[in-house]
Amino acid sequence: MSGSGELENLDRIFDKLAVEDQIQVKRILYGTNVKSLDLPEAKDIAKTYNIEIAGYHFMGKSEHLRAPRLVRIGAFQNKLPLPPTTPITDQRNALYKLAENAISIAAQAKVNIFCFQEAWNMPFAFCTREKQPWCEYAESAESGPTTKFLQELARQHNMVIINSILERDEIHGDVMWNTSVVIDNHGDVLGKHRKNHIPRVGDFNESMYYMEGNTGHPVFETEFGKIAINICYGRHHPLNWLMFGINGAEIVFNPSATIGNLSEPLWGIEARNAAIANGYFTVAINRVGTEVYPMEDTLKNFGHFYGSNYVTAPDGSRTPGFSRTKDGLLVAEFDLNTCRQVRDHWGFQMTQRLDLYARSLQNAIKPDFVPQIIRK
Ligand SMILES: NC(=O)NCCC(=O)O
Secondary structure, rough: OOOOOOOOOOHHHHHOOOOHHHHHHHHHHHHHOEEEEEOHHHHHHHHOOOOOOEEEEEEEOOOOOOOOEEEEEEEEEEEOOOOOOOOHHHHHHHHHHHHHHHHHHHHHHHOOEEEOOOOOOOOHHHHHHHOOHHHHHHOOOOEEEHHHHHHHHHHHOOOOEEEEEEEEEEOOOOOEEEEEEEEEOOOOEEEEEEEOOOOOOEEEEEEOOOOOOOOOOOOEEEEEEEEEEOOOOHHHHHHHHHHHHHHOOEEEEEEEEEEEHHHHHHHHHHHHHHHHHOOOOOEEEEEEEEEEEEEEEEEEEEEEEOOEEEOOOOOOOEEEOOOOOOOOOEEEEOOHHHHHHHHHHHOOOOOOOOOHHHHHHHHHOOOOOOOOOOOO
């Protein structure tokens, strides 16, 4: 347990087992081709910044005709450094300092693609359903302060950075979106994706802050591989994952903000299943900590954001989950050639019958649709 009374790490419970049991349990749960990756220099810096770090390597198979396409990703999870009600400029500056530290650790770890959690540059205040001051955090995806700040770091470290923010489109009526901006390793904005599915569950009723995304399922071709972003609640929608795969994604990031009482039993399943079903790598990233908001003369605690970042390969093997309570950078290295190798092995894409489902779905959306139930 941590000082907050929260379990520090779910997967480390297995370390309490006898060694021979641990080996069996980890083989069954994680698969056999994930090894830890030594990151000595990055570990030293991480320690000075009080940020946890863990590294993993997915072992790939060599091919006759294609050279390996190794890539290293960094998945950063963090708490708010200051209470949610801190004036915006101070909160943002503290978050920028934390981000700068995390990215410098990632650079030491030779990370090529770095991804933050959802709405990383602000308190997760959507659950308050108050507009002020939270909407003031919204900013332009292309030219807002957070994108500008990260463009410089991306250039400096030759790193692709995925920047998930509350976007304000000032040109089109100040409309807000929940957006991931992809900044390439030269510091240019390659594009953006707007969250497709808005949660309407419990306190996560975010529909009054931003609109359903209108960017489809873009895949961004970077120098380090073809990537896509499925933002938080979109992970509950298998067709959302499917479309990123159809558009050619090799890695799909899932920047999230979700709490234990709501979703923790689902967490280890959805991104993992998506990797298996769609033949790509998935990277699940979640916020950390407990954010307490003053509301109507009381304090509202929305629950514990449980971190637990993890990475899954197309064959279903995965890293252990990261800390439930601490700021941390999960680094994973893998060969993108694995995607095709697993597709060839299992044939899920070859057998998926998109034509059949396209016809069935065309019928299912008709107002006079009758479910295909055979009765006696
Ligand atoms: N931010 C967000 O979409 N949260 C919804 C909760 C969940 O999907 O677990």
